[in-house]
Amino acid sequence: MNRSLLRAVGFLSVFVFGQYGYASVDWSEGAFVPPGGRTNIYNLNEDDLAESTRKGRLHALHYPVEVSGILLPFHTVEGFFDSNGGAPFKRFLKAVFKSWQGYESFDEVQEWMGLNSYPEVETGDVPFLNGHRPQYRMGLTKLQTHHGPALTVSCAQCHSANLFGKRVIGLTNRFTRANEFFIKGKRAMALGDPDRFAWITGASEDDLALYKHSYHSMKFVGLKKPIARGLDTSLAQVSLSLARRTKDAYASRDLYWAENPRHERLATEPADSKPATWWTLKYKNRWLSDGSLVSGNPIFTNFLWNEIGRGTDLETLEDWLEVNMDVVEELTGAVFATKAPSYFEFFSVEDFDLDAAKRGEAHFNKTCSRCHGKYVKAWSQTGAEDLIKQDLMKTVLVIPASQTRVYNVGTDPKRHEGMSSLIQLNDLEISKKYGIKIKQQVGYVAPPLNGIWARWPYFHNNSAPTLCDVLLPSNLRAKRYYLRASVDKNSDFDSTCNGYPSVSRRNWRRLPHENKVYLGGLGLSNTGHDEGIFVKDGQNLLNDQTRYELIRYLQTL
Ligand code: HEC
Ligand code: HEC
Known part of the structure; x- marks a missing residue:
């Protein structure tokens, strides 16, 4: 079949038949968001939904695109780390690599990347491919290609986390070094063209073919280091990579541009943001932190x-x-x-101050819900007196805005400004064909707040380490914080303020530098979301008590 015929058939079979008889989805600008959100976006019946969701989670964990540009030769990479012998030059390289990074094994590389291990046994949230616990951490993928197995990275490297022992797909990975991994990879490749690679590693024909493929693609990859740990530079990576391709409908790969990339503002200006949580999508009709992706399927776009x-x-x-x-x-x-994930999966419902949460609800509906939506609680329903405390905490209905809106609340502008570099994506043939459209915005989406307790640090640029900071005037917010892995829910989490525990000046000095975040620089400003919200004419309308009550309420969402 020729290419256009193949495309036509693919296109038709999907839209007419679909695998499960998928209902077609309105991805257009201004699509209606119903009360309760679009949880079951394809209107599948219960069984199909369960099966399809399981498969979808496996795709999130195991990157499915076998034509991806970067496919590392599996056997060679594994052999590189796990063998001690090998050619003298290979030993030399390994020694050099070690002294740079201190990697002893492949697992240490993955740890450095910030990847989380799989749970010991399969869970509903984290399914195992073919029933076996993968050898690698969540986010790394062993993919079958026509040149044999290859290694690549999946959505889960940025969109999965370990929350006090529970693995959660769709929660931001607060520790990912996805961008830096590419930077190291590109540097490592610069050390070896395919000939040298073959000589050093003694790779098989297939592995050499995979290496050549990746080596070539890497020429069209432009990279940038994030301004702080926990933030990501995917936007810059897209625009810097486009600057290495021809400006045509398929952004064709031409070595001229790879060697003479066009000037790109995101090369020097930050537009970093945290990877988004996935459980808010059902309540929105436009995507990204600034709502600039106004139409098209956001997963396709990703x-x-x-x-x-x-x-x-x-x-x-x-x-x-x-x-x-x-x-x-x-x-x-x-x-x-x-x-x-519910707060009460981790913290005692008995000790929880329900009355405070109820008072918090009143403050919320007065001050916050006009932007963040309404959350109907079981405790306010008729018949509530018959419910046990655990059930009283539940949200029975989320009523999001039927149209997602963007507000400029004075938080750091760099991320939304940076979108000017990506407007060019509208010109790509794939974008046009699938209705993907970007419109530059001033400000950010007021995100739906379900599961907000688990989403610290807050704001698109991680500039508020706790909910207390979100609800304080910006001059009183923390100016620095320490990123802790969520291992122990008592020592790694401040459940009163909801977020990273603060660190005394004395202890701060002893902590490793790599997880310290200093706020205030370009892209890392911690201003905004105060005046016009809970500060009026410089006066703070919240006090310690109302802030406490609001946070209790937010923890139940
Ligand atoms: C290198 C890290 C990284 C990887 C890998 C990654 N993402 Fe993301 N993702 C991000 C960041 C960062 C954002 C937020 C960007 C912003 O500020 O708008 C994001 C945003 C999103 C959003 C928008 C959410 C919203 O609320 O509008 C979706 C959907 C998404 N990603 C899905 C995916 C899927 C699906 C994959 C795999 C195909 C993927 N991501 C891979 C970093 C990543
Ligand atoms: C005028 C609209 C508006 C009002 C009113 C408002 N917010 Fe926000 N809120 C926003 C926007 C916009 C953001 C995103 C800012 C950013 O990421 O830079 C945000 C972000 C947040 C976040 C961080 C979300 C995340 O995922 O990191 C929290 C928590 C929050 N708001 C809580 C509240 C509470 C509680 C109130 C009431 C006291 C409130 N907001 C009132 C617009 C509003």
Whole structure:
């Protein structure tokens, strides 16, 4: 079949038949968001939804795009780390690599990348491919290609976390070094063209083919280090990578541009943000922290952007997407169906101050819900007196704005300004064909607040380490904080302020530098979200008591 015929067939079969008889979804600008959100976006019956969601989660964990630009030769990478012998030059390289990074094993590399281990046994949230616990951490993928197994990274490297022992897909990975991993990878590749690679590693024909493929793609990848740990530079990676391609409908890969990249403002200006949580998508109709992605399936769009950041040929990608639309839809359905973890899975419901939460609800409805939506609690329903405390805490209905809105509340502007570098994506053929449209915004979406307790640190740029900080005038907020892994819910989490525990000046000096975040610089300002919200003409309308009550309420969402 020729390419256009193949595309036509792929296109039709998906839209007419769909794998589960998927209902078509309104991805257009201004699509209606109903009360309760779009939890079951394809209107599947219960069994199909469960099966499709499971598959979708597997795609989130195991990157499915076998035509991806970066596919590391599996056997060689594994052999590189796990063997002690090898050619003298290989030993030399390994020694150099070690002294740079201190990596002893492949697992240490993954730890450095910030990847979380899989749970010991399969859970509903984290399914195991073919029933076996993967050898690697969540986010790393061993993919079958026509040149044999390859290694690549998946959505889960940025969109999964370990929350006090529970693995959660769709929660931000607060520790990812995804961008830096690419930076190291690109540097390592610069040490070895394919000939040298073959000589050093003695790789098989297939592994050499994979290396050549990745080596070539890497020329079209532009990278940037995040301004702080926990933030991500995917936006910059997309625009810097586009600057290395021709400006045409398929952003064709031409070595001229790879060697003479166009000037790009995100090379020097930050537009970093944290990876988003997935369980808010069902309550929105526009995407990204600034709401600039106004139409098109956001998951489809993510594949496209991820692949631009991996230097992939876009015609090849378009063909892959067309015949794998079921993969895209399974992942889309799974992302929309993602549920937030409940506070009470981790903290005692008995000790929880329910009366304070109820008073917090009143403050919230007065001060916050006009932007963040309404959350109907079981405790306010008729018949509540018959419920046990655990059930009283539940949210029975979320009523989001039927149209997601963007507000300028004075938080750091760099991220929304940086979108000017990505408007060019509208010109790509794939964007046009699938209705993907970006419109520059001033401000950010007021995100739905379900599961907000688990989403610290707050704001698009992680500039408020706790909910206390969110609800304090910005001059009183923390100016620095220490990123802690969520291992122990008592020592790694401040349940009163809800977020990272503060650190005394004495202890601060002893902590490792790599997880310290200093606020205030370009892209890291911690201003905003105060005046016009809970500060009027410089006067703070919240006091310690009302702030305490609001936080109790937020913890139940
Ligand atoms: C390198 C890290 C990284 C990887 C890998 C990644 N994302 Fe993201 N993702 C982000 C960041 C950062 C944002 C937020 C960008 C912003 O500020 O708008 C985001 C935002 C999103 C959003 C928008 C959420 C919203 O509320 O509008 C979706 C959906 C999403 N990602 C899905 C995916 C999918 C699906 C994949 C895999 C195909 C993926 N991401 C891979 C970092 C990543
Ligand atoms: C005028 C609209 C508006 C009002 C009113 C408002 N917010 Fe917000 N809120 C926003 C916007 C916009 C953001 C995103 C800012 C950013 O990320 O830079 C935000 C972010 C937040 C966040 C952080 C979300 C995250 O995922 O990091 C929390 C928590 C929050 N608001 C709580 C509240 C509470 C509680 C109130 C009431 C006291 C309130 N907001 C009132 C617009 C509003």
